[in-house]
Amino acid sequence: MNTATQPTSNNELYAERVQRLNDAIALRQPDRVPIIMNSLFWHTRHAGLSFRDAMYDYDGLSAATRKALDELQPDAYVLPHPIMALGPTMDIMGYRQLKWPGHDGVSNDVPFQYLDKEYMKADEYADYIFDPTGFMLHKYLPRIATAFEPLAKLPNFPSLYYTRIIHSTRSFANPDLVNAFQTLQKAGEEMGRMLGKTVQFIDDMAALGYPLAESATALSPYDLFADYFRGSKGIMLDMFMRKDLLLEAMDKAAKLIPLQAIPAAKHSRSKGVFIPLHWPGDGLMSPDQFKTFYWPPLRKVVMTLIENGLTPIMFWEGGCTSRLEHIMDIPPGKCVYFFERTDIFKAKEVLGKLVCLRGNVPGTVMSAGNPDDIKAYCKKLIEVAGKGGGFIMDGGSGIPDESKDENVQAMFDATREYGGYA
Amino acid sequence: MSDNQKKLIEMIVGMQSPEAIELTKVMLEEGADPNTILDICRKAMDSVGQKFEAGEYFVPELILAGDMLERISELVKPLLKEGGGGQKKTHGKVLIGTVAGDLHDIGKNIVTFMLDVNGFEVKDIGIDVPVATFIKEIQDFQPAVVGLSGFLTLAYDAMKETVEAIKTAGLRDNMKIMIGGGQVDQVICDYTGADGFGLNAMHAVKFCKEWFGVKE
Numbered sequence: 172m173n174t175a176t177q178p179t180s181n182n183e184l185y186a187e188r189v190q191r192l193n194d195a196i197a198l199r200q201p202d203r204v205p206i207i208m209n210s211l212f213w214h215t216r217h218a219g220l221s222f223r224d225a226m227y228d229y230d231g232l233s234a235a236t237r238k239a240l241d242e243l244q245p246d247a248y249v250l251p252h253p254i255m256a257l258g259p260t261m262d263i264m265g266y267r268q269l270k271w272p273g274h275d276g277v278s279n280d281v282p283f284q285y286l287d288k289e290y291m292k293a294d295e296y297a298d299y300i301f302d303p304t305g306f307m308l309h310k311y312l313p314r315i316a317t318a319f320e321p322l323a324k325l326p327n328f329p330s331l332y333y334t335r336i337i338h339s340t341r342s343f344a345n346p347d348l349v350n351a352f353q354t355l356q357k358a359g360e361e362m363g364r365m366l367g368k369t370v371q372f373i374d375d376m377a378a379l380g381y382p383l384a385e386s387a388t389a390l391s392p393y394d395l396f397a398d399y400f401r402g403s404k405g406i407m408l409d410m411f412m413r414k415d416l417l418l419e420a421m422d423k424a425a426k427l428i429p430l431q432a433i434p435a436a437k438h439s440r441s442k443g444v445f446i447p448l449h450w451p452g453d454g455l456m457s458p459d460q461f462k463t464f465y466w467p468p469l470r471k472v473v474m475t476l477i478e479n480g481l482t483p484i485m486f487w488e489g490g491c492t493s494r495l496e497h498i499m500d501i502p503p504g505k506c507v508y509f510f511e512r513t514d515i516f517k518a519k520e521v522l523g524k525l526v527c528l529r530g531n532v533p534g535t536v537m538s539a540g541n542p543d544d545i546k547a548y549c550k551k552l553i554e555v556a557g558k559g560g561g562f563i564m565d566g567g568s569g570i571p572d573e574s575k576d577e578n579v580q581a582m583f584d585a586t587r588e589y590g591g592y593a
Numbered sequence: 594m595s596d597n598q599k600k601l602i603e604m605i606v607g608m609q610s611p612e613a614i615e616l617t618k619v620m621l622e623e624g625a626d627p628n629t630i631l632d633i634c635r636k637a638m639d640s641v642g643q644k645f646e647a648g649e650y651f652v653p654e655l656i657l658a659g660d661m662l663e664r665i666s667e668l669v670k671p672l673l674k675e676g677g678g679g680q681k682k683t684h685g686k687v688l689i690g691t692v693a694g695d696l697h698d699i700g701k702n703i704v705t706f707m708l709d710v711n712g713f714e715v716k717d718i719g720i721d722v723p724v725a726t727f728i729k730e731i732q733d734f735q736p737a738v739v740g741l742s743g744f745l746t747l748a749y750d751a752m753k754e755t756v757e758a759i760k761t762a763g764l765r766d767n768m769k770i771m772i773g774g775g776q777v778d779q780v781i782c783d784y785t786g787a788d789g790f791g792l793n794a795m796h797a798v799k800f801c802k803e804w805f806g807v808k809e
């Protein structure tokens with residue numbers, strides 16, 4: 172540090188931060204507890220952007236993120252663009268699974284919301300299992316966006332051969348499909364603009380010394396069916412009434428999900444794959460249901476990612492204290508368990524030698540508490556969860572949108588003040 | 594109780610949904626009194642609720658039980674005579690809703706379910722409920738307890754605003770307010786001005802029993 176020369180200092184800073192993070196993940200003791208900036212709308216509000224603009228103004232989002240990075244100096248950051256900068260593309264494609272600010276009568280200053288619905292009917296498991304691609308093209312995609320509707324008219328390709336394939340070109344002149352392809356081309360161009368700016372932002376931030384915390388995302392197969400296909404009520408009924416179909420479909424999904432995540436992560440600067448876990452919470456299923464429906468398919472995804480040299484970062488939402496003993500069958504030092512309301516001190520006891528922990532400054536304190544509360548909690552986190560390494564500081568579910576600025580600052584200050592390993 | 598009646602209770606409590614629906618149809622065809630069927634459902638729901646309290650059942654069991662109740666009610670309702678229903682709610686009125694900006698309803702539905710099986714008359718006014726709607730519904734229904742549910746951090750402000758509006762409307766004095774859902778604790782309870790916070794549906798039942806002076 173002391174002899175660092177100006178021109179290389181950002182590079183050194185970058186390397187130092189990556190090292191700190193990698194040490195924590197590999198269960199080595201870093202020089203200090205690393206801390207991640209994990210914010211969606213807190214920092215855009217902090218920079219004076221409306222929620223709507225945070226979703227539509229790519230440069231505005233980049234500038235707001237850079238401002239927060241400069242102020243907080245995290246060891247890594249969660250890239251907000253892929254989750255937030257979707258407004259223009261969603262407008263073009265007529266996306267239906269979200270409500271978002273500034274669209275369709277929603278006010279400019281509320282966060283976006285996912286709509287819990289039955290996007291796949293109970294009797295369609297068999298279709299998914301028989302041919303997931305056909306199911307997605309002909310049934311699922313047409314339901315979730317206007318521009319995808321005409322895809323239902325695409326030929327059923329696996330049923331075609333020889334001259335039938337030649338004849339099938341006819342579909343591509345169907346006026347609805349032609350229209351859809353034109354709309355989707357526009358959506359694609361817009362998405363290209365967004366991703367171009369995002370890649371530029373990642374590079375610019377790297378040059379300033381800020382590493383990415385994670386680069387790709389994956390999903391737990393149960394959550395895929397719960398959130399995106401069957402809806403929250405449907406999936407719970409399915410555990411009782413369509414057990415075998417659900418298990419078979421999840422087995423298929425466990426093989427498909429990594430096909431998207433692996434190439435995305437391999438081409439990126441970070442090997443972290445973020446896996447938000449929506450439904451493993453303590454009350455949300457019985458221990459037997461967890462051991463049958465939740466953990467085995469998720470573990471399959473996780474092991475595939477690890478075998479491909481990636482680092483799964485599992486975000487255990489809600490409280491998962493009762494699950495700790497059931498999630499120990501993973502190789503040591505290869506992933507991160509990020510806890511929201513789980514008893515992280517107990518997690519340290521149970522899992523401390525196995526997996527790096529991340530979390531979990533309570534959202535209640537970030538929103539309604541004061542800097543002293545934050546510092547006291549961080550100090551305890553560092554002393555107990557951070558003992559010997561294997562710990563990364565973060566808010567329980569990142570930095571809540573409504574956090575007080577001084578509380579966010581206190582979390583970062585406390586980590587630097589108390590987080591050093593002698 | 595007849596054999597079929599006993600069997601129906603067992604099926605509902607044992608989470609055998611298709612079988613329970615089938616048996617209900619058979620019983621109705623054989624001329625069973627629709628009110629008796631509803632009473633049986635109520636008994637079954639009591640047991641389901643007890644198993645939930647005992648940590649033997651979890652959210653999915655309650656959802657399935659609720660689904661069975663809904664399906665059976667659909668079969669029974671057309672056969673009910675005016676004024677029938679057979680439910681006896683004794684302890685008092687509770688109004689519950691998910692506050693403005695928040696769409697989460699699973700937790701609230703479970704609280705509603707548990708208050709209902711514990712003998713309270715519950716009115717559930719849904720999700721994303723604007724402050725003005727809370728006030729109007731309170732004026733109409735006249736509950737002694739109001740429950741505010743919310744899972745997002747933005748719900749803290751919505752809860753606070755709802756409590757304040759209740760005060761401004763002059764309705765706060767003889768009323769108890771409880772909050773719950775996702776992340777609530779004493780800090781948030783104080784912040785919103787509620788009388789109590791609950792981490793699960795049993796807490797909601799406990800508050801109501803206490804506030805209505807219900808003896809165990």
Ligand code: B12
Pocket residue numbers: 282283284285286287398403448449450451452454455488489490511534568571652694695696697698699700701703704739740741742743744745746747771772773774775776790791792793794795796797
């Ligand atoms: C299911 C779920 C959804 C479903 C909701 C489906 C539905 N119909 O309700 C869907 C997918 C739609 C959804 C959407 C979103 N969600 Co959501 N969701 C969850 C999840 C997984 C479970 C919540 C739940 O229903 N639990 C089930 C209940 C039964 O469990 P419980 O809390 O133990 O229930 C008890 C208590 O809450 C209590 N209780 C409840 N109400 C009351 C009331 C009173 C008076 C009392 C006394 C007690 C009480 O009793 C209940 C029964 O015992 C949580 C994460 C998690 N695992 O906890 C996130 C979570 C709540 N969601 C979250 C977010 C951010 C969102 C979205 C904004 C995401 C997005 N950008 O789209 C949207 C917002 C939509 C909106 N405006 O509300 C965050 C909230 C973070 C925060 N601090 O604000 C969470 C914590 C996930 C996370 N960590 O990021 N979500």
